[in-house]
Amino acid sequence: MxxxxxxxxxxxxxxxxxxxxxxxxxxxxxxxxxxxxxxxxxxxxxxxxxxxxFSSYQMAFSKLAPNFINSLYLVIPATLLSALLGSLNGYVLSKWKFKGSDWLFTAILFGMFIPYQSILIPLIQFLRTIHLYNTIPGLILVHVVYGIPVTTLMFRNFYSSVPYEMIESAKIDGAGIFKIYRHILIPLSISGFVVVGIWQFTNIWNEFLFAVTITTSDQQPVMVALQNLSGSQIVQWNVQMAGALLAALPTLLVYIVLGKFFVKGLLAGSVKG
Amino acid sequence: MEPKVKSAMQMKIQVRKKKTIVAKDRLFSFLFILPSILAIAIFVYGFIGWTGYVSLSNWNSQIPDFSFAGLKNYVSLFHDFRFQADLRNTAVFMILFIVLVLGMGLMIAVFLDQKIKFENLFRNIFFFPMALSFIVTGVVWQWILNPSTGVNLLMKKVGIEPMWYTSVKVIPGVEWGKIQVGIPIAVIAVVIAAVWQMTGFSVAMYLAGLRAIPDEVREAARMDGATEFQIFRKIIFPLLLPITISVIIIMAHISLKIFDLIYAMTGPGANFVTDVPGVYMFETTFRGNYYASGAAIAIIMLLSVAIFIVPYLLSNRKGES
Structure with missing residues (x-):
């Protein structure tokens, strides 16, 4: 047109x-x-x-730097683990389907749409009992678990495009579930890992509700610290804006360098293949 | 003769081996997804059940009290001024947000689909806010829409000077229940920020949809003498309907869950003009220790999201098989 x-x-x-x-x-x-x-x-x-x-950047940096490091400790392992789990789930739910596996997938998928308020009270009780409350590993666990639905969805869609004959002929050649995964699907899904990795990196970096309820003060990720900047008595707008830019920098850089994959993830996470 | 028989026997053995391999692989495939299934069963369904249980209890202080309260927490919520305001704000936010995201998204996508120069640059300008956190968006727009500074300096010259998120006005403000029903001005400020952040999503979706429509479809319609507008209205738009529905559902569920943006930008606001269930739940549970009330709000949020999401998931499933 x-x-x-x-x-x-x-x-x-x-x-x-x-x-x-x-x-x-x-x-x-x-x-x-x-x-x-x-x-x-x-x-x-x-x-x-x-x-x-540049003094506002100096000030924002000195206030946010420790939390920025916390966010890095959180986001890197959480992204890697949830991508790995999603890949395994996607593999089984697309290439090793069993009776009821599609229902199971739908039941898993529901988990990505729930308001997390509806699991927060028991989650905190649970984290307290296993002594992971107010720790970065606790937050990693939370993000890995609640990242399962979306990473599974993305990888399942991704692996659905791998032709079934390819798997069948590998099976006839005597390859088992591990070999097929290791030698066929993983090499084919490098870009899938990039898409999912970027998606999870962005989401976990930007997440706020878990961060603000599960961690306090020196364990908090950068977004909570940014929000706290405005909590001080006098609002220093220049410092806040500098802080906002610093906190947004990692995801912005990822977007600038790998934007194509980001948009792919966006479409993959909302439309089913 | 003999070699052939032997090979037939070998084949039999091989087939048997393969069968045990397949059975083994089946077992491994379960083991692969077992951790995830257990995690989802406990952390999603188990915890939702637990929250439901808390919402029916008397646990409204620091000390857990699981004595049965029936629907008391729910009933008092619906009589609560703040919760009634939340319902109004959420409804207003949801409608404005969806209409604007759809409208702007479709418009920009159609513009971008005109084989324009610098398409990539324009796309990136509309997409990049999605890579940001709602907290960043909230902090920045709080400054832009600050009534004493911000955008009003420009608007003052035209003679309008809205109070944005500090306004307590509700238009038209008909008394109903405990609250004034209408559109709170302050909610509009939050909607502007949210639309800025999320329009890129609908642009991306619509653009993908437009690109998926083969040129022949348009050509054929043109040959039949249809005008460009007719082609859009009668052919393109209906073809984009599934995408429109997807975007509506995704945006509706974001509206029902919204928390960070409002928490960072305005908080509950005076008279709770920008309060939403997400913020109320957070404050009443983790600042006020009203666990049972907070759980009740959470369950109401979950049910309202489920109304949109469950049919969506089920229809997606049907479409697949």
Whole structure:
């Protein structure tokens, strides 16, 4: 549906306007965070900083750095483990189907849509009993478990596209469940691992509800620390904006470098193949 | 003769071996998914059951009290000013959010599908907010929509000066139950932030849908003399219907669960104008120790999400087999 050439300038104009609206928060973050505190006033909000001042980044960094490290300790193992589990589940639920396996898959899938408030009270009681409450390993466990549905979905969709004949002929050649997984599916699913990895990395990095209820103070991931920045008496907008940018940096970088895979994950996580 | 017989026997042995291998593999396949099944059974279904049990108890202090309270916690919620406000806010948020995400998403996707230059750049501009945390979005938009600063400085010149998320106004504000029913101005502020973050999702979905429609379909319609608008309305839009339904369901369930964005941007707000069940549950349970009440809110949230999600999952299953 290519519109006539008369409309094209209007089309570009509209797109550029929409684009500018979507980029407006970026402009606000950058200009606000680079201003010294005395320029953070209502009349100067939209102006560029008269001189570039990195002190708000210094301050935000010194406050967020420990939590930033916590987030890294959380997100790396949690992403790897949940991708591995999802891959195993996806393999079995697509290539080793059994009676009732599709129902089982639907039952697993339901877990990704529930509001986590509905499991939070028993979850915290449980973590207290196994002494993982207020620990990063506790949060890792939580993210791995509640990541099972979405990673299983993604890998199952992914493996469904591997032709069944390929598996059958491998079986005739005497390959068992491990060999088929190791030598056929894993090599074929490198991009699947990238998609799932990025998806889980982004989700776990950005997650807040578990983080704020399961951990306190020095165990907290970066998003909780960012939220706490605004809890202080005087709201220093320049420090907050710098903090927001620092906290968002890892997922933004991943998006900039591997955006194609991010969008793939987005589509894979919502539409069933 | 002899070699042939031998090979036939060998084959028999091989087949038997293969059968035991298959049976073994079957067993291993169960072992592969067993940890996940157990985890989901306990952490999802078991814990939901436990939360349901707590919601029927008298546990409304720091000391657990599992004596049976019946539906008391639920009944008092529906008589509660704050919860009634939550229901109104959630309904308003959900409708505005879905309509805007669908409308903007479809519009931008159609624009991007016009074989434009710099498509990748534009796509990235609309997609990148999705890579951000709701907390980051909340912090940034809190500053942009700050009534004493922010966007109002621009709007003042046009003569409008809304109070955004600090407004306690509800339009039209008809008294009903304990609350004023209508659209709280403050909710609009939160919707703007949420739409900014999530529009990329519907753009991506619609764009994928548009790209999946073969050009021949449009060509054929054009040959029959259909106008571009007719082609869109009669052919393209109906073909996009399944995507529209998916986006509606995904966005509806996000609206019902929303917590981080509101917690970071406005909190419950004065008169609870931006409060939602997610925030109420968090505060009443973990700040107020009203565990049974909090559990009741959580169960209501779960049921409302299930209304959308269960039919969606079941229809997806049917479509597959």
């Amino acid at each position: 290519v519109l006539k050439s008369v409309y094209r300038p209007i089309l570009y104009l509209l797109l550029i306007m929409l684009g500018l609206i979507f980029l407006m928060p970026v402009y606000v973050i950058l200009t606000t965070s680079l201003k010294p505190i005395d320029q953070i006033t209502l009349s100067q909000m939209w102006q560029l900083p008269s001189l570039i001042d």
